[in-house]
Amino acid sequence: MTTQHETDQLITAAHAAFELSKDVTPRVRSDWLEGTAAGLEAEADELVGLAMQDTHLDEGRLRGELKRSVFQLRLFAQEILRGEHLGATVDHEDPDWGMGPRPDIRRLNIPIGVVGVFGASNFPFAFSVMGGDTASALAAGCAVVHKIHDGHRALGLRTGEIVTRALKSAGAPAGLFSTVTGREAAETLVEHPLVKAIGFTGSTAGGRALFDRAAARPEPIPFYGELGSINPVFVTEQAWNQRRDQILSAYAGSFTVGMGQFCTKPGLLFAPAFDAEEVGALLQHELRSHQSSPMLSSRLREGFGQALASVQGSEGVGVLVAGDDAEAPQPTVLTTTGDVIRQRPELLEQEMFGPATLMVQYEPGTRLADFAALLEGQLTATVHAEPGEDLTDLVTALRARSGRLLWNGWPTGVTVTYAQQHGGPYPATTAPGMTSVGTAAIGRFLRPVAYQSFPAAQLPPPLMDDNPWGITRRVDGQWVPAAREARS
Amino acid sequence: MTTQHETDQLITAAHAAFELSKDVTPRVRSDWLEGTAAGLEAEADELVGLAMQDTHLDEGRLRGELKRSVFQLRLFAQEILRGEHLGATVDHEDPDWGMGPRPDIRRLNIPIGVVGVFGASNFPFAFSVMGGDTASALAAGCAVVHKIHDGHRALGLRTGEIVTRALKSAGAPAGLFSTVTGREAAETLVEHPLVKAIGFTGSTAGGRALFDRAAARPEPIPFYGELGSINPVFVTEQAWNQRRDQILSAYAGSFTVGMGQFCTKPGLLFAPAFDAEEVGALLQHELRSHQSSPMLSSRLREGFGQALASVQGSEGVGVLVAGDDAEAPQPTVLTTTGDVIRQRPELLEQEMFGPATLMVQYEPGTRLADFAALLEGQLTATVHAEPGEDLTDLVTALRARSGRLLWNGWPTGVTVTYAQQHGGPYPATTAPGMTSVGTAAIGRFLRPVAYQSFPAAQLPPPLMDDNPWGITRRVDGQWVPAAREARS
Numbered sequence: 001m002t003t004q005h006e007t008d009q010l011i012t013a014a015h016a017a018f019e020l021s022k023d024v025t026p027r028v029r030s031d032w033l034e035g036t037a038a039g040l041e042a043e044a045d046e047l048v049g050l051a052m053q054d055t056h057l058d059e060g061r062l063r064g065e066l067k068r069s070v071f072q073l074r075l076f077a078q079e080i081l082r083g084e085h086l087g088a089t090v091d092h093e094d095p096d097w098g099m100g101p102r103p104d105i106r107r108l109n110i111p112i113g114v115v116g117v118f119g120a121s122n123f124p125f126a127f128s129v130m131g132g133d134t135a136s137a138l139a140a141g142c143a144v145v146h147k148i149h150d151g152h153r154a155l156g157l158r159t160g161e162i163v164t165r166a167l168k169s170a171g172a173p174a175g176l177f178s179t180v181t182g183r184e185a186a187e188t189l190v191e192h193p194l195v196k197a198i199g200f201t202g203s204t205a206g207g208r209a210l211f212d213r214a215a216a217r218p219e220p221i222p223f224y225g226e227l228g229s230i231n232p233v234f235v236t237e238q239a240w241n242q243r244r245d246q247i248l249s250a251y252a253g254s255f256t257v258g259m260g261q262f263c264t265k266p267g268l269l270f271a272p273a274f275d276a277e278e279v280g281a282l283l284q285h286e287l288r289s290h291q292s293s294p295m296l297s298s299r300l301r302e303g304f305g306q307a308l309a310s311v312q313g314s315e316g317v318g319v320l321v322a323g324d325d326a327e328a329p330q331p332t333v334l335t336t337t338g339d340v341i342r343q344r345p346e347l348l349e350q351e352m353f354g355p356a357t358l359m360v361q362y363e364p365g366t367r368l369a370d371f372a373a374l375l376e377g378q379l380t381a382t383v384h385a386e387p388g389e390d391l392t393d394l395v396t397a398l399r400a401r402s403g404r405l406l407w408n409g410w411p412t413g414v415t416v417t418y419a420q421q422h423g424g425p426y427p428a429t430t431a432p433g434m435t436s437v438g439t440a441a442i443g444r445f446l447r448p449v450a451y452q453s454f455p456a457a458q459l460p461p462p463l464m465d466d467n468p469w470g471i472t473r474r475v476d477g478q479w480v481p482a483a484r485e486a487r488s
Numbered sequence: 489m490t491t492q493h494e495t496d497q498l499i500t501a502a503h504a505a506f507e508l509s510k511d512v513t514p515r516v517r518s519d520w521l522e523g524t525a526a527g528l529e530a531e532a533d534e535l536v537g538l539a540m541q542d543t544h545l546d547e548g549r550l551r552g553e554l555k556r557s558v559f560q561l562r563l564f565a566q567e568i569l570r571g572e573h574l575g576a577t578v579d580h581e582d583p584d585w586g587m588g589p590r591p592d593i594r595r596l597n598i599p600i601g602v603v604g605v606f607g608a609s610n611f612p613f614a615f616s617v618m619g620g621d622t623a624s625a626l627a628a629g630c631a632v633v634h635k636i637h638d639g640h641r642a643l644g645l646r647t648g649e650i651v652t653r654a655l656k657s658a659g660a661p662a663g664l665f666s667t668v669t670g671r672e673a674a675e676t677l678v679e680h681p682l683v684k685a686i687g688f689t690g691s692t693a694g695g696r697a698l699f700d701r702a703a704a705r706p707e708p709i710p711f712y713g714e715l716g717s718i719n720p721v722f723v724t725e726q727a728w729n730q731r732r733d734q735i736l737s738a739y740a741g742s743f744t745v746g747m748g749q750f751c752t753k754p755g756l757l758f759a760p761a762f763d764a765e766e767v768g769a770l771l772q773h774e775l776r777s778h779q780s781s782p783m784l785s786s787r788l789r790e791g792f793g794q795a796l797a798s799v800q801g802s803e804g805v806g807v808l809v810a811g812d813d814a815e816a817p818q819p820t821v822l823t824t825t826g827d828v829i830r831q832r833p834e835l836l837e838q839e840m841f842g843p844a845t846l847m848v849q850y851e852p853g854t855r856l857a858d859f860a861a862l863l864e865g866q867l868t869a870t871v872h873a874e875p876g877e878d879l880t881d882l883v884t885a886l887r888a889r890s891g892r893l894l895w896n897g898w899p900t901g902v903t904v905t906y907a908q909q910h911g912g913p914y915p916a917t918t919a920p921g922m923t924s925v926g927t928a929a930i931g932r933f934l935r936p937v938a939y940q941s942f943p944a945a946q947l948p949p950p951l952m953d954d955n956p957w958g959i960t961r962r963v964d965g966q967w968v969p970a971a972r973e974a975r976s
Contacts, residue, residue, distance in 0.1 A: 023884070064588070071587035082965075089907040089928075099559035099904055100552070103897065107907040107928075110887060112920070215703035219865075219914045222921065377707075387943065395946070396511070399598060404938040407946065409591065416587055418965050419577040419595040421938035426707040432600070432935045433710065440577075440595075440936070447920045448928070450892040450909035455875065458883070458895065472967050477570075477906050479960050481967050 001182030007145070007189060013175030014114045014143035015194045020173045022111055022141055025461075026080045026469065032172045033077035033139060037070045039166025040130060040159070047159060051124045054152035056294045056328075057258060065125040072132060072416045076139040076442065083471025085109060085140060085442045088462040090475045093453075103453045106463040109446035111141030113196035116189035118210070120201035121151035121296045122261040128152065129159040129179060132416075132437050133199030133224070138177065140445035145195070146179045147186050149202075151297045156181070190214050190223075197222045197445055201263070201436065204228040204351070204427045211430045224444050225430035226422070228351045229379035230267040231411045234368050234394060237272045238386040239408075244274075245282060247384055251357075252286035254410035256331050259295055260304075260355035264380050264411040267352060270371060273361040276335060280320040283333050287321060292328040295354060301327065304354030308332060311350050311358060316340035320359065331355040338362040338371065345374040372397035377425030377432070380404045380411035401425060403435070489670030495633070495677060501663030502602045502631035503682045508661045510599055510629055513949075514568045514957065520660045521565035521627060525558045527654025528618060528647070535647060539612045542640035544782045544816075545746060553613040560620060560904045564627040564930065571959025573597060573628060573930045576950040578963045581941075591941050594951040597934035599629030601684035604677035606698070608689035609639035609784045610749040616640065617647040617667060620904075620925050621687030621712070626665065628933035633683070634667045635674050637690075639785045644669070678702050678711075685710045685933055689751070689924065692716035692839070692915045699918045712932050713918035714910070716839045717867035718755040719899045722856050722882060725760045726874040727896075732762075733770060735872055739845075740774035742898040744819050747783055748792075748843035752868050752899040755840060758859055761849040764823060768808040771821050775809060780816040783842060789815065792842030796820060799838050799846060804828035808847065819843040826850035826859065833862040860885035865913030865920070868892045868899035889913060891923070 002010070021029075040047065044066055051062045079085065087109045094102040115137040119128035126132065129146050137144045148156030160179035167177055180189065189195055190213045198214055198221065200207050207225040214223040235247060255266050295301040305325065311317060316336050323332030332355065341347060341360055352358075362371070372381070372394055381398035385391055385408070398405055403424030414422055420438030423429045429436075434444050451459060461468045472481050490498070509517075528535065532554055539550045567573065575597045582590040603625040607616035614620065617634050625632045636644030648667035655665055668677065677683055678701045686702055686709065688695050695713040702711040723735055742754050783789040793813065799805060804824050811820030820843065829835060829848055840846075850859070860869070860882055869886035873879055873896070886893055891912030892902075902910055908926030911917045917924075922932050939947060949956045960969050 068587045074586070091905040091907040097903065097905070098562070099556045102903045102905055105903065105905055105907045107909050113888075211708065212703070215700070215708070220699065220703070220918060222919075391946070399937050400601075403936070404940060405942070406940045407942045409941045415585065415590045415593065417579040417585070417590055417593055418962055419579040419593045419938055421595050421936045423936070425935070430708060431710075433932075435936060444921075447913070448891070448909045448911070448923060449887050450907055452892060452894045453897045454893070454895045458879070474906055479967055479969050481969065 002180035002185035004184050004188045007180050007185040008192065010145050010175070010178045010180060011114055011189070011192045011194050014145050014178060017173040017175035018111070018113055018143040021176060026083060028171070029139070029141060030077040030081050032167055032170045033073045033135070035170030036130065036163055036166045037073035037077070039162050039169070040066065041070050043162050047155065050155040050158055051152065054155045055124050055296055057124070058293070061258065062125070065123060068416065069125040069130055073130070073135050075416060075439065076135050079439045079442065080139050083462060083469055084439065085446060086462045086471060087448060088471055088473040090463060090473055092476055105450055105452045106459065107448050107450045108460060108462055109443070109448050112445055112447050113142060114194050115142045115144050115445055116195045116198045117144055117146045118186065118198070118200040118202060119146060119149040119156065121149045121300065122258065122263070124152045124155055127201045129156050130163050132441055133201070134177070136441035137199065137445045139442045142445045143176045145189060146177070147189055148179050148181045153181060187213070191217060193219065195221065198224065199436065199444070200225040202227070207430065222444070223430050224434055224436060226263065226436050227427045227429060229263055229424065229428045230348065230351055231264050231378060231380045231382070232268040232270065232375060233266045233382040233384065234372070235269065235271045235384040236386065236389055236391070237364055238389055239384040240272050242386055248279065248282050249286045250410055252283055254412045255357040256287065256290050256355045257412050259293060260331070261296055261300065261353060262412050264414060266357060266382065266411055268348065268358050268360065270360045270362055270368060272364050276318065276320060280333070283321050287331050290331060292326070292330055292355070294328045300353065304329070304352060304356070307350055307352040308354070308356045311347065311352060314344070314347060323356065329355060333357055333359060335359045335361060338366055341371065341374065348374055349376055367393070369393040369397040372401065375401045377428040378402040379422060379424045379428045380406060382406040382409060382411055384408050403428060490668035490673035492672050492676045495668050495673040496680065498633050498663070498666045498668060499602055499677070499680050499682050502633050502666060505661040505663035506599070506601055506631040509664060514571060517627070517629060518565040518569050520655055520658045521561045521623070523658030524618065524651055524654045525561035525565070527650050527657070528554065529558050531650050535643065538643040538646055539640065542643045543612050543784055545612070546781070549746065550613070553611060556904065557613040557618055561618070561623050563904060563927065564623050567927045567930065568627050571950060571957055572927065573934060574950045574959060575936065576959055576961040578951060578961055580964055593938055593940045594947065595936050595938045596948060596950055597936050600933055600935050601630060602682050603630045603632050603933055604683045604686045605632055605634045606674065606686070606688040606690060607634060607637040607644065609637045609788065610746065610751070612640045612643050615689045617644050618651050620929055621689070622665070624929035625687065625933045627930045630933045631664045633677060634665070635677055636667050636669045638669070641669060675701070679705060681707065683709065686712065687924065687932070688713040690715070695918065710932070711918050712922055712924060714751060714867070714924050715915045715917060717751055717912065717916045718836065718839055719752050719866060719868045719870070720756040720758065720863060721754045721870040721872065722860070723757065723759045723872040724874065724877055724879070725852055726877055727872040728760050730874055736767065736770050737774045738898055740771055742900045743845040744775065744778050744843045745900050747781060748819070749784055749788065749841060750900050752902060754845060754870065754899055756836065756846050756848065758848045758850055758856060760852050764806065764808060768821070771809050775819050778819055780814070780818055780843070782816045788841060792817070792840060792844070795838055795840040796842070796844045799835065799840060802832070802835060811844065817843060821845055821847060823847045823849060826854055829859065829862065836862055837864055855881070857881040857885040860889065863889045865916040866890040867910060867912045867916045868894060870894040870897060870899055872896050891916060
């Protein structure tokens with residue numbers, strides 16, 4: 001466990017590294033990210049081996065997750081060469097500006113400083129030491145102190161060593177990235193005056209407690225927390241009639257992948273009233289090939305058991321597929337009716353983090369948007385429908401409550417792209433305007449600064465008239481696309 | 489005073505209006521903003537007259553401020569036609585995407601819902617009922633319930649009536665905008681579940697109290713508060729030697745404009761050690777034409793007196809220009825030395841909201857960046873220097889602590905443009921990544937949503953392949969500029 005004193009030293013070193021490196025060119029920073037990607041790739045076998053021991057997840061999944069993390073670093077390395085994250089905006093002096101003469105004013109995003117990142121248990125690569133939060137904070141130009149999740153400490157420490165070495169080889173200043181462990185370090189991280197933002201992925205209870213601390217600081221700081229989500233799926237009558245078996249098959253796969261320990265697990269599915277015996281048998285059949293493995297930690301196992309028991313024990317909830325109490329639990333599918341949900345909508349708020357899901361049977365003709373209106377904030381919401389169906393009402397209601405909408409798909413699997421949005425209203429996240437996945441995640445760790453009436457020679461390069469970095473900028477209100485090749 | 493019950497009704501009506509209007513085209517919404525601008529313009533004489541009674545500010549200043557507010561509405565009306573605020577991003581399906589096949593995924597910003605806006609006392613138009621926060625929230629597509637500042641209630645109520653009528657004439661749904669007064673309404677606004685963000689301009693103490701409430705809600709909401717700022721000015725030795733008198737003249741004008749009741753008032757100026765008698769006489773001379781008027785409220789007058797007395801009574805602080813205790817106080821200029829500041833940097837944290845400022849005399853050869861490092865977060869920071877001087881250290885230190893940097897200018901006067909940044913680290917604001925002035929302010933009241941694998945016909949217009957609204961979008965990583973004329 002890292003002590004408060006040690007954590008303070010690492011944060012201070014991170015701040016010094018940030019001061020040294022905050023103004024390096026995108027090319028230099030991009031090389032650091034590329035170096036880190038290569039460093040992780042080179043040690044993939046060792047890392048995947050450690051991850052298998054720490055997490056009980058299978059090798060294929062872990063290799064895929066590491067590949068994703070490496071890809072993400074390279075995508076961000078390319079993104080910052082384009083200078084997108086800088087948001088460079090140039091307004092030249094204008095004596096005829098409508099409200100009175102306008103001075104020359106130019107805006108640029110700058111990195112905010114040291115970022116504290118809390119890794120999640122369930123993605124030991126993608127949302128951990130060198131996951132999306134760390135990658136986006138480093139891409140932004142920040143320094144990172146990463147709190148390793150207790151669930152994969154050996155892997156976390158080793159990943160930290162590899163990243164530290166790779167950054168050093170690539171020429172980054174010592175201290176730009178470091179890791180800490182334990183509760184004392186976690187609290188120090190959230191409260192340290194030199195820490196300017198927090199990235200967090202984890203439970204609603206844990207995340208909210210840290211959010212409250214961040215908000216209560218003498219200087220409150222942004223807390224980008226990704227917390228809980230049920231990820232409802234709505235199946236229309238037409239879709240159910242057309243392709244029920246196919247939907248059930250994919251559903252069974254999606255809610256059990258990674259033992260249901262995905263923040264995007266479909267924990268809730270609305271379908272027209274069905275024959276419980278028949279659907280139960282179909283799901284049982286689909287789940288026959290499922291290989292249960294122990295959950296990520298005994299704490300998660302215990303929490304899953306409690307949440308499942310609570311939903312399962314609720315009046316009006318029945319069992320379609322019975323799981324068990326094993327350390328590596330078999331999947332459970334519960335069911336209830338639309339009437340029960342209307343009477344006790346709080347059933348929609350109980351996340352069962354593990355291999356369990358709840359099917360709500362609605363009466364044919366029911367307005368699905370009315371159920372959507374009962375939902376809390378979600379990371380995702382999904383509809384299954386047939387061509388030609390008008391789902392405007394439902395989609396609009398779901399849009400108001402989630403960060404990503406899917407059509408005839410499944411929410412597990414979150415690609416890293418320019419358009420990705422992994423976020424949503426509380427309790428899905430504590431910052432609904434932000435995403436923790438995709439290139440837009442970089443923007444969380446930046447802050448705009450305007451330069452007014454600066455002499456040409458004193459402007460930072462992204463704001464100079466001749467645009468030496470060749471980035472896309474908005475000039476006097478018009479976008480000027482980047483030169484094809486970044487020149488920095 | 490609006491009761492809790494009345495406030496609840498207005499918020500509920502605002503939510504209903506939001507639901508009705510959240511998906512109108514930019515053209516329709518733009519027309520609402522244009523209609524509001526025209527409505528205010530048509531009643532300018534009456535509004536300025538009311539404002540003069542309520543605030544003691546002079547007619548010229550108030551007419552300029554109203555012109556600014558009207559211009560701002562029209563600029564935002566144009567901005568949303570371009571669709572900038574939508575952040576439309578399209579990633580087509582890509583089977584060869586580096587981390588594995590990428591589904592079609594498209595992101596769009598949507599309005600967040602009802603916004604509570606708290607008007608400031610010191611700008612009865614620009615930061616009040618139809619000021620920057622309201623204008624940007626309406627431009628974003630949100631509904632607004634505005635808490636009128638007690639300091640100009642008659643003006644606020646009348647402005648509210650004019651805006652409500654103008655919006656109605658333009659075709660906006662009833663309830664989209666309304667006003668409330670009093671403390672009970674203020675608290676209801678911050679705590680109401682249907683309110684999804686707060687815009688606030690005011691004191692650090694008042695803003696922090698409301699921020700704490702917003703953060704402590706069951707569903708915490710973004711609180712965009714613009715609080716306190718001292719707005720330091722650094723004059724280099726060369727600049728002082730070259731143009732001391734000119735600097736003092738402009739300084740005297742800047743710190744007394746609006747009776748010093750500007751959030752961007754230069755409350756602090758660092759200059760090389762000088763002859764106090766000579767500089768005091770020069771300032772006295774520059775201030776001879778200053779016409780004091782009563783401050784905005786007796787509460788502000790009292791607070792100003794206390795803050796001034798506290799700084800003035802500090803050991804090592806002297807008086808260059810003596811003000812007085814009048815209801816309409818004469819300007820005060822205090823002075824101290826770099827040594828005193830180094831020993832008691834907390835002197836840099838005392839905002840004197842009114843016509844007073846503190847000049848810090850530094851020893852020739854002093855590293856100015858060391859003083860900058862002692863500052864809290866600021867809205868602005870200014871340097872006065874001569875051509876050829878290298879101020880990289882100082883500018884870098886100021887950049888880390890402020891939202892806008894000025895070169896050889898004065899911070900009062902905040903133009904509304906694309907590149908403007910009116911924000912900064914705490915306590916300047918509670919959301920350092922945001923601006924409350926300029927077109928970028930609209931983004932505060934939006935939230936991204938991604939659409940994954942949606943059929944073409946089910947996509948919202950900004951994300952359709954044929955880009956029917958003709959807006960600037962990022963497509964597969966590349967920016968595609970808007971059609972020259974928005975087609976919506």
